[in-house]
Amino acid sequence: MKRTIMWKRVWIFGMLLLVAGCGGEKTGPEYIAEVDQWHAERVENLRSDTGWLTLVGLHPLTEGVSSLGASADADIILATGAPYWLGSLMVTSDEILFSVHPDAEVALLDGETEGRLSSCTLATDKEGPPTRLATGSMVFYVIDRDGKLFMRVKDRKSEVLQSFQGVERFPVDVHWRLTARLVPGPAILDVPNVLGHQAASASPGVLVFELDGQEYRLTPTGEPGESMFLVFGDDTNGKTTYAGGRFLVVDPPAADGTVILDFNRTYNPPCVFTPFATCPLPAMSNMLPVAIEAGEMMWGDDH
Numbered sequence: 153m154k155r156t157i158m159w160k161r162v163w164i165f166g167m168l169l170l171v172a173g174c175g176g177e178k179t180g181p182e183y184i185a186e187v188d189q190w191h192a193e194r195v196e197n198l199r200s201d202t203g204w205l206t207l208v209g210l211h212p213l214t215e216g217v218s219s220l221g222a223s224a225d226a227d228i229i230l231a232t233g234a235p236y237w238l239g240s241l242m243v244t245s246d247e248i249l250f251s252v253h254p255d256a257e258v259a260l261l262d263g264e265t266e267g268r269l270s271s272c273t274l275a276t277d278k279e280g281p282p283t284r285l286a287t288g289s290m291v292f293y294v295i296d297r298d299g300k301l302f303m304r305v306k307d308r309k310s311e312v313l314q315s316f317q318g319v320e321r322f323p324v325d326v327h328w329r330l331t332a333r334l335v336p337g338p339a340i341l342d343v344p345n346v347l348g349h350q351a352a353s354a355s356p357g358v359l360v361f362e363l364d365g366q367e368y369r370l371t372p373t374g375e376p377g378e379s380m381f382l383v384f385g386d387d388t389n390g391k392t393t394y395a396g397g398r399f400l401v402v403d404p405p406a407a408d409g410t411v412i413l414d415f416n417r418t419y420n421p422p423c424v425f426t427p428f429a430t431c432p433l434p435a436m437s438n439m440l441p442v443a444i445e446a447g448e449m450m451w452g453d454d455h
Contacts, residue, residue, distance in 0.1 A: 209305030332361035418447025
């Protein structure tokens with residue numbers, strides 16, 4: 153009889169462990185390994201020859217004709233390594249035409265052009281992928297930010313990329329893996345950026361969660377039922393993390409409206425690695441009055 157009671161206790165305890173292991177909670181070495189793998193993939197993406205570590209220039213464009221090159225006499229002076237004279241841009245209200253200098257060699261990166269490229273109409277990233285051109289190790293294209301045009305320049309042999317050794321992080325701790333609930337409510341979130349502009353972005357609602365007995369709220373961007381994106385600030389900013397806040401991708405909500413906020417997967421915006429990125433900043437409603445000591449820490453100089 154005693155042996156039967158003892159066996160039942162062991163069986164019940166084992167089932168409780170099994171249920172706990174099959175639920176939404178994640179703990180222990182397997183969870184740490186999962187986050188470490190995610191971060192390793194993040195670092196590899198940064199190291200790619202099209203990643204943010206290659207960004208070496210951001211040049212505002214105005215209507216009219218502008219010359220480009222490494223020459224100090226160019227209207228748009230490109231980083232070291234660019235041809236002395238690369239070509240010229242003619243910007244009008246209807247199109248952007250790039251003409252290649254006779255001494256430069258330029259290729260259409262995503263197309264199948266035969267022979268030497270002499271001129272090309274450039275599409276911006278406003279409605280799809282931009283037209284990307286390459287010369288040597290450099291790639292350049294035009295981006296549209298709220299109607300203002302910029303030429304973005306990347307160098308696949310940039311000094312930052314060559315010297316990159318990874319990003320320091322806080323220790324992975326399940327304490328920072330929280331369950332939140334999405335309070336639905338189609339809304340618009342005004343998201344500021346480092347250029348001083350604001351962009352109206354759709355939001356599926358507000359994420360409400362508790363941390364150490366206190367309730368907090370964050371407003372993500374995204375469409376209902378889809379993955380969400382958070383730009384948030386906290387009390388570590390300007391101390392151990394980037395002053396301009398950090399990013400977090402959140403999976404779609406479950407059927408009951410709950411979502412997982414895993415701050416261990418918080419990562420730095422591109423502006424941490426280069427002064428030439430156009431990063432969003434946290435809206436005032438996304439400034440948390442608490443230190444989130446999880447995820448990526450500051451890297452290099454605070455841009």
